[in-house]
Amino acid sequence: MKSDEYIYIENLLERFFEGETSNAEEQELYAFFARPDLPEHLRGYKPVFGYFETGIAGEVEEGRNPSKPVRKKPFLKRWLWMGMAVAASLLLFLFLNKGDGGKDDEFNPYAGSYIIRGGVKTEIPEEVARKLDRVIREIEKKQYEKERLALRSLRQYEKTMDNIQTKEDEVERFESDIERLERRYKDK
Amino acid sequence: MKTRNLILTAALLLAGSWAGDLLAQANLNALMKKCESMEKVSVDVIYDKDRKTKKPVKEVTTITFSKKDNPKLLDEFLNAFRKDKEAAYKVIESKIDGKVIPSFYRFAAGTSDISFSLDDLNKKYNGNEYLLRNGEIQVTKIERFDFKEESEWG
Numbered sequence: 001m002k003s004d005e006y007i008y009i010e011n012l013l014e015r016f017f018e019g020e021t022s023n024a025e026e027q028e029l030y031a032f033f034a035r036p037d038l039p040e041h042l043r044g045y046k047p048v049f050g051y052f053e054t055g056i057a058g059e060v061e062e063g064r065n066p067s068k069p070v071r072k073k074p075f076l077k078r079w080l081w082m083g084m085a086v087a088a089s090l091l092l093f094l095f096l097n098k099g100d101g102g103k104d105d106e107f108n109p110y111a112g113s114y115i116i117r118g119g120v121k122t123e124i125p126e127e128v129a130r131k132l133d134r135v136i137r138e139i140e141k142k143q144y145e146k147e148r149l150a151l152r153s154l155r156q157y158e159k160t161m162d163n164i165q166t167k168e169d170e171v172e173r174f175e176s177d178i179e180r181l182e183r184r185y186k187d188k
Numbered sequence: 189m190k191t192r193n194l195i196l197t198a199a200l201l202l203a204g205s206w207a208g209d210l211l212a213q214a215n216l217n218a219l220m221k222k223c224e225s226m227e228k229v230s231v232d233v234i235y236d237k238d239r240k241t242k243k244p245v246k247e248v249t250t251i252t253f254s255k256k257d258n259p260k261l262l263d264e265f266l267n268a269f270r271k272d273k274e275a276a277y278k279v280i281e282s283k284i285d286g287k288v289i290p291s292f293y294r295f296a297a298g299t300s301d302i303s304f305s306l307d308d309l310n311k312k313y314n315g316n317e318y319l320l321r322n323g324e325i326q327v328t329k330i331e332r333f334d335f336k337e338e339s340e341w342g
Contacts, residue, residue: 109236110234110236110237111235111237113233115230115231115232129234133234139305142307143303150292
């Protein structure tokens with residue numbers, strides 16, 4: 001014999017599927033079908049009320065907290081970040097290269113220079129080589145003067161020879177003028 | 189066959205001219221090298237490099253000795269100058285006490301220009317013991333790399 005409770009639940013079920021139950025009556029159905037010990041003839045309805053309870057509950061939660069829409073980054077903001085990254089890289093590059101500029105100060109143009117005294121070779125430091133450089137420039141100047149003086153003599157010689165040639169040409173012209181005048185005088 | 193012979197001839201000529209450059213101051217170079225191991229001879233070698241390119245611009249070798257300590261060395265240098273004279277493109281000599289002494293020789297060696305000069309420091313620093321402390325005869329070799337002929341008259 002069915003209990004009164006089971007008859008009541010069966011009536012609620014019929015009205016539930018007709019869409020006539022109130023919220024309170026539906027809650028009664030959920031509570032009934034949540035029991036572990038259900039009668040055999042009503043066990044088939046358990047999954048239905050399990051879906052309705054969780055499924056509807058899930059839909060309600062989504063309604064309360066709608067998922068945030070995926071916002072695309074604005075085009076301009078993306079390019080702004082890229083520009084900043086490029087500028088930062090460039091600054092870092094310049095900063096690192098500035099360090100290399102300092103190495104020019106360490107450059108020794110006289111590296112490897114040495115002196116030999118009594119058959120013993122000694123490398124000389126930059127400051128000593130720098131002083132010797134002044135002596136070297138004097139030596140170079142001396143060599144240059146030798147060349148200049150030698151060539152000056154040569155140029156003077158060439159100039160003298162040119163002058164002699166010019167004088168000789170003038171003498172030739174005078175002689176030919178004199179000859180012409182003599183012939184004219186003789187003809188007269 | 190003809191082409192091969194032509195190429196071979198050209199190569200030999202090039203090699204010959206290159207070797208010629210090397211041999212140009214062979215006697216002077218050899219003597220200066222010998223001076224490095226001599227006891228009473230002072231040798232100064234100064235390198236000069238371009239600050240921007242870091243490449244060598246010139247190398248100056250100065251050999252100073254006294255006739256008293258090295259009586260034969262001056263004659264050896266005069267001999268070396270005489271032997272290398274043919275290869276020099278510029279020769280300046282002076283006559284001292286009836287003797288012709290090389291004063292300044294200049295050689296071309298590839299892209300380098302090498303000049304040698306011989307000086308009697310007594311004429312300039314007569315009696316100056318400090319400046320003549322290493323000797324009174326000075327031979328200077330200046331090798332200029334990647335030399336470009338410039339007008340020397342300004």
